[in-house]
Amino acid sequence: MQQASATTILALVGKGGVGKTSLSALMVKLLSDFYPDKKILAIDADPAVGLATALGVEVDSTVDDIRKSFVQTAENGNTKAAVELLGEAKYQMFDALVDIRDNVSFLAIGRPESAGCYCKVNAYLKEVISMISDHFDYVVIDGEAGIEQVNRRVMEKVTHLILVSDASKKGLQVVQTIHQVASELVMFDKAGLIVNRMPDMSLVDRLDTGDLELLTCIPDDREMVLSDMNGASVFELPDDAPVVLGAKEALQKLGI
Numbered sequence: 568m569q570q571a572s573a574t575t576i577l578a579l580v581g582k583g584g585v586g587k588t589s590l591s592a593l594m595v596k597l598l599s600d601f602y603p604d605k606k607i608l609a610i611d612a613d614p615a616v617g618l619a620t621a622l623g624v625e626v627d628s629t630v631d632d633i634r635k636s637f638v639q640t641a642e643n644g645n646t647k648a649a650v651e652l653l654g655e656a657k658y659q660m661f662d663a664l665v666d667i668r669d670n671v672s673f674l675a676i677g678r679p680e681s682a683g684c685y686c687k688v689n690a691y692l693k694e695v696i697s698m699i700s701d702h703f704d705y706v707v708i709d710g711e712a713g714i715e716q717v718n719r720r721v722m723e724k725v726t727h728l729i730l731v732s733d734a735s736k737k738g739l740q741v742v743q744t745i746h747q748v749a750s751e752l753v754m755f756d757k758a759g760l761i762v763n764r765m766p767d768m769s770l771v772d773r774l775d776t777g778d779l780e781l782l783t784c785i786p787d788d789r790e791m792v793l794s795d796m797n798g799a800s801v802f803e804l805p806d807d808a809p810v811v812l813g814a815k816e817a818l819q820k821l822g823i
């Protein structure tokens with residue numbers, strides 16, 4: 568059992584284009600509405616970015632910017648102890664947080680210039696998550712597509728692993744694999760599956776979800792399409808939009 572004081576950390580993972588970012592943003596909104604007195608942190612952990620747009624925020628400083636300045640200070644022969652430098656990095660991290668609402672902050676991992684940097688920034692992101700999550704009641708991580716961040720144990724502190732897929736065999740295989748790897752490497756409390764953009768809801772029984780618990784199945788939602796066409800944030804979606812109701816059902820099934 569989780570302690571009442573512990574931070575609830577949700578991570579949304581799955582292949583690209585299945586709705587991780589949209590659902591992450593919606594969960595942030597729902598948590599913020601449900602728990603006005605709790606502190607919520609949204610982390611965009613996908614170098615392809617997108618969560619900022621979904622939440623309607625502008626980003627100036629990212630985890631990668633802080634990592635770079637941190638590395639530079641160390642390389643410039645700064646004699647400060649590593650611990651002290653990490654402490655400073657923590658302050659910078661708080662500066663990089665963007666307030667979205669009274670109870671919601673946002674942090675982006677950023678986009679390292681060369682592909683070779685991803686592993687470094689992922690290692691740093693892992694530190695960041697453990698450093699700052701204590702200061703929040705809920706953390707929602709919009710994960711990078713695929714399995715890399717689970718493999719690299721970026722998701723180590725995650726309490727609720729939310730596997731997102733479309734109805735395709737490929738999408739469902741990806742989440743099964745992520746779930747297997749996460750079960751070996753990560754100590755999450757609960758995992759569950761969201762099937763999103765279901766083209767025909769009468770086919771739900773035919774989905775091969777393996778041993779994953781299906782939290783909710785969300786239809787292809789016209790409201791979401793319209794919102795996307797207008798470049799609107801999830802805060803503008805109607806409360807009764809299927810995608811909003813689906814995100815709510817998933818949180819309830821997870822006991823959040």
Ligand SMILES: Nc1ncnc2c1ncn2[C@@H]1O[C@H](COP(=O)(O)OP(=O)(O)O)[C@@H](O)[C@H]1O
Nearest residue numbers: 583584585586587588589764786787788791795
């Ligand atoms: N239930 C839904 N109905 C219709 N469109 C959706 C739905 N969920 C997500 N989308 C759209 O699908 C696209 C991909 O979603 P996104 O959240 O960016 O996926 P990911 O982060 O997994 O790559 C976006 O254009 C988004 O607006």
Ligand SMILES: [Mg+2]
Nearest residue numbers: 587588613617
């Ligand atoms: Mg995304």
